Amino acid sequence: MEFEIKKLSSETLGEYLRAVRSELHLSLDEVVERTGIIPKYVRALESGDFAALPEAVYVVGFLKSLAQLYAVSASELVAQFNRERVLCVEHSGRRKPTGWAVVLVGGITKRAAFAGGLICLLVVLLFLGFQIWTVGGVPDLVIRTPVSGDLYPTGVVEVTGKASPGSEVSFNNQTVFAGSDGTFSGTISFLSGAQTLQVTARSRFGKTNKQILTFLVSDSPTAKIGSGPSVPSVVLGVSIERGVEASVLFAGKTIPVSFGESFFAANDRILLSTNNAGKTRIRLNGREIGQLGKAGEVLVDIPFSGVVQGHPSMVTRQN
Numbered sequence: 324m325e326f327e328i329k330k331l332s333s334e335t336l337g338e339y340l341r342a343v344r345s346e347l348h349l350s351l352d353e354v355v356e357r358t359g360i361i362p363k364y365v366r367a368l369e370s371g372d373f374a375a376l377p378e379a380v381y382v383v384g385f386l387k388s389l390a391q392l393y394a395v396s397a398s399e400l401v402a403q404f405n406r407e408r409v410l411c412v413e414h415s416g417r418r419k420p421t422g423w424a425v426v427l428v429g430g431i432t433k434r435a436a437f438a439g440g441l442i443c444l445l446v447v448l449l450f451l452g453f454q455i456w457t458v459g460g461v462p463d464l465v466i467r468t469p470v471s472g473d474l475y476p477t478g479v480v481e482v483t484g485k486a487s488p489g490s491e492v493s494f495n496n497q498t499v500f501a502g503s504d505g506t507f508s509g510t511i512s513f514l515s516g517a518q519t520l521q522v523t524a525r526s527r528f529g530k531t532n533k534q535i536l537t538f539l540v541s542d543s544p545t546a547k548i549g550s551g552p553s554v555p556s557v558v559l560g561v562s563i564e565r566g567v568e569a570s571v572l573f574a575g576k577t578i579p580v581s582f583g584e585s586f587f588a589a590n591d592r593i594l595l596s597t598n599n600a601g602k603t604r605i606r607l608n609g610r611e612i613g614q615l616g617k618a619g620e621v622l623v624d625i626p627f628s629g630v631v632q633g634h635p636s637m638v639t640r641q642n
Contacts (some may be wrong), residue, residue, distance in 0.1 A: 336403045337371035343393045344369075358388040373411045379404075462487035463505075464524040464532040471536040475513070480540075483508040486524035486532075493523050496583075513540045519558060519586040535560070537588045557589045559627050560606030569597035572624065592628040597621070 334342065344354060355362050364385060367375040376382050383401055390397035466484040469475060482494050488505045491498060499509040511520070520536045537558050562584040563569050569580040573589040580597075584606075587593055597603040600616025607627055616622055 335371055336400065336407055337369045339403070340389065340393075340400075341369045343395065347393060349392075354389070354392065357392055358385070360385050360388060371407070371411075373408055379408065460526070461530045462490040462524040462526045462532050464490075464492075464522065464534055466522055466534055466536065469520065469536060469538055471538055474539045476540070479510045479512050480520070481508065481510050482520065482522065484522065487526065490524040490526055493525075495521050496523075519588045521586055535586060557591070557593050557628055558608050559587045559589075559593045559595065561585050561587070561595060562604040562606070563597065564599075564602040567597060567599045567602045569595065569603055571595050592626050594624040594626055596623045596625070 344351075351362060351365060354360070354365055358365075364376060364382075367373070368382075368385065368389075382404060386400040386404060387397045390400050464484065464486045466482070468483045469480050482499075484492075484507060486492050486501060486505045486507060488503060490501060490505065492501045492507045493499065494509060494511050497509075497511065499507055501507040518538060518540050520538070522534050522536070524532045535558065557573075559571065561569060561571065561580050563580055563582060565582055567582075571578050571580060571587050572594040573587065573592065578587065595603075595605075595615070597615060598621050599618065600620040600622050601614055601618030603615040605612040605615055605627075615625065
């Protein structure tokens with residue numbers, strides 16, 4: 324019996340190989356057994372799945388073995404394979420990948436675009452976090468003048484420094500103007516003797532940075548700035564709530580304490596009296612002491628003396 328083999332030119336290589344095998348009544352296993360070709364490669368050739376095939380040099384060997392078994396032209400099989408392989412490569416180059424390999428604008432894959440977007444998002448979040456921390460954190464505060472411990476003539480003392488831009492600055496609760504870069508300057512009057520200066524920078528979010536300086540003011544207008552022999556050894560901060568009556572005694576003077584926090588400086592000691600120790604808080608030489616006593620407790624002439632001779636400037640940062 325003679326078999327009429329179909330023309331290769333009218334079919335793809337895979338269709339042709341399947342048709343020939345069918346006409347010869349050969350099963351896939353029989354072809355594998357007679358040629359020694361791995362089954363998956365025979366299937367790949369018949370289905371046109373060139374991506375599943377090995378290097379072309381091996382495929383040429385497969386085709387020659389099949390041509391010998393099928394009694395067809397090996398050169399025609401190889402030529403058809405080469406033509407279809409070229410077309411397959413060109414088509415795969417134009418085909419849009421799927422999944423993570425989907426190509427976006429400019430040849431960027433979805434994976435690369437996702438990674439780039441994630442990095443950009445992290446950068447933006449870090450930048451926003453830094454801005455929030457900068458704006459919402461405790462503001463910076465640097466005081467250039469006066470210098471704690473110096474001697475100043477009676478009268479006006481110049482206060483200069485720099486705070487975080489946008490902060491509200493005050494000297495002893497007196498608000499002053501600060502420039503767009505945070506620089507500020509102003510003057511404040513003092514009487515002679517030991518004095519304290521409280522400079523506060525407050526952010527728009529209510530965070531404050533408070534610095535307390537102590538210095539001496541001379542009763543002589545000709546006194547040279549910075550020539551003071553020492554600074555007050557006692558700086559007492561007293562904070563009372565509304566309705567509390569308190570006073571301090573030093574240098575022979577009794578001074579009432581106002582609502583809020585007030586500061587007093589002396590070279591020897593300061594006596595404090597209050598009608599409610601539980602609602603009276605103390606800060607001594609920059610160190611937070613806390614409540615003076617129990618709620619409703621009346622205390623008279625409680626002494627506070629210096630714990631550090633030559634008291635330096637004190638910085639208190641508050642949230």
